[in-house]
Amino acid sequence: MAAKTSREIGTSSRSIRGLLLSLGIVVTIAGMSACSSNNAEGTSDGAGATVGSGGMGGEGGAPAGPTPYELFLKIEPDLVTNCNICHKKGGSAPAPFLAGATPEERYQTITFWPGIVTSAPEQSILLTHPESPNHGGGEAPKIPENVKPGVLEWLTAEAEALPPSNPADIGPSVRPFRTLPGGALNTVYLDALGADFEYMSIAFFAETLGGSSDAPTMLRLTNITVHPVVDKPLHIVHPLFTVYVPGQPGDPDPVDSFSNLDQTFTLGGENTLGTGELVLTNWQKGAYLGIAFELIEVYGGNAGPGTGCNDLVNFQQNVVPAMQTCMMKCHGGANPQAKGTMDLSELNAMMPTAACQEVRARIKPGDPAASQILQVTDPVQAIVHMYKFDGDLNAYNAFKTKVEPWIMAEQQ
């Protein structure tokens, strides 16, 4: 399955868009050529500094190029002719990216299909996959040569309309994506957040509401669930769902529905995110949905919380003294959330077996740099954590020096 390739972090064409936006040039959703011609007209009329002024509509009188959807409509009949037989709903290929009875419905499924709309359009699986001699067991066609330029033009326009990757600015985020509404199941993979998040996902059903079916005003998500993988508990604090209308800055959930959420998910455990429901009252047709997190982290790598320590003596001699700071205070019980996350209440026991096990679940034995206790407390790493030695790099380094030998010793 190519199901997780599409949400990669991409920045390429985005910086130019950002620049144009900050200059007050409204980028509609068309390609860059349309934007730069707006720009040229604006500057040549001698009216002064503000180019294509007015922050809102983007119509601005200047001829905007075709929208990505319009470009799609140009090649849609060719895709249907060449690909539909296998790639329609219920077709023989296990990839119904052309599901739907109308061009508009097909647009929805094809733009949602993982790997088709990508920040690097030439890497879209729509272009690369059919070139493979194994496509459909060697039985399936390529995109005809005369259709390819139109497909690339469309995918390029889609790539340029992709929202920036992290505008919600509260913490790490997944690249905004198109949702499948109409009560369909949506799965968002978290891989782009780092290697630890591989194969993890958040899933939900989405449905547009309000307004008219052509101009919905709300997006309702139900059954929002979180799916970690085996032995890797996933800790999420304050997820923020954000609506991205192409060409406009992200618009976060107006009521910040999950602002108080702090949950840890384990495979097979309770997996509903908060109430499991969310209504975004700032939805618009054609918008993208993004999710940012104040904190999202994976505990313990492969060790798993159940694994006992190999070198308790080393832990007791080096790590226990190094943790007699806020770490002990917060994780020892003063802060219930911190204690729930890593319970150090028995750190100072005669035999700190339980605490050692708790801490061991947050390291990668043999690999200090990949160990969470050193990552989240690092003052220069952008991972959200309440305690970072108050920004004191020396104190952090002293901690690191004490802890590293134990992390090495835990490797068998």
Ligand code: HEC
């Ligand atoms: C004869 C049936 C058939 C036709 C016609 C066909 N395909 Fe496929 N396609 C398949 C099958 C089967 C698979 C899955 C096996 C594979 O990976 O090749 C597939 C897979 C794909 C995938 C990968 C999907 C994914 O998520 O990994 C893409 C992209 C694709 N096809 C594009 C096209 C395009 C574009 C056309 C039209 C030019 C087309 N196919 C026509 C049978 C077909």
